[in-house]
Amino acid sequence: MKQLLNTVYVSDPEVYLALKGKNLNLLKSEESIARIPLHNIEAICTFGYQGASPALMNECLEQNISLTFFSGRGRFRGRLTGELNGNVTLRKKQYRISDDEEKSASISKHMIIGKIFNSEQLLKRNIRDHALRVDGERINRAIERLQASRAAVSECDNLDGLRGIEGNAASIYYSVFGECVLQQKDVFFFRGRNRRPPLDPVNAMLSFAYSLLASETAAALEGVGLDSYVGFLHRDRPGRTSLALDLMEELRPIIADRFILKLINRKQVSSHDFIVKENNAVILKDDARKNFLQLWQKEKQQSITHPFLKEKIPWGLIPHVQALLLARYLRGDLDAYPPILIR
Known part of the structure; x- marks a missing residue:
């Protein structure tokens, strides 16, 4: 359980949410493990299938506390909100900004800056940790060009x-x-990004990880009351979660790319985990995909100190925290959207 910005995140799938007086009561194996006064809470997010008591749901409705349910893997299942909830106002603000390219650009640039910065840091960390095993000069040249790109983003005001x-x-x-x-x-060579279909094992894993991240980011956005289909950088397209694609840009290097490199360098994947189809598409075998998902879920439980909140959180909550910060910005509680910047 973690409380951030008046939102309680219950990540243990074995926990049942109940009401005790005017408190949120967290039960595990029928024993109370924590109680939180409801007057200190604006929202509750729970991951798993234990659910919540009717009494708690009724009290959340009375006190205008949103109660959002996610599966253990992070899929959005549903959201309980009271009649005075500000979701309509929030979404109308989102739609107005999406229709205004200048305002859309002002938000998008923060996300792109976050993506480029985090890409730089992943490469810097690789040089620092493995100086004798990599072409440091080549990587440093790329980092300098990325830094120039990041400076150009700061000066750009159109999509x-x-x-x-x-x-x-x-x-x-x-x-x-x-x-x-x-x-x-x-086996795990990388000569550039390719997709639809991926043509090598690294691109196959990147595509799979990006699809998982997009799904979890969309769920996080729906959880805070935003429309994951209406974006700022990525424009509207039927069936595309454009805002999720926007928000996940800054998360790709620190969550998906980092995870894939860890799998390869720790030899948790091998050539036997992939098959090549008739169209030359490379995909994970069924057993390998299951193992990938298990390792992905395990990685999400690892802790990181969020640079903006200055608090330790599991990796898996990063999309939820960033979605919450974006909603806070759109509501006017923050002067600007703060992308996550990991050194």
């Missing part, structure tokens, strides 16, 4: 310009991403 800078920065980053692969280089 087309931001997309151009972001695309160029992604190309620079991926041009040296293969240097971060330290083990099994004959």
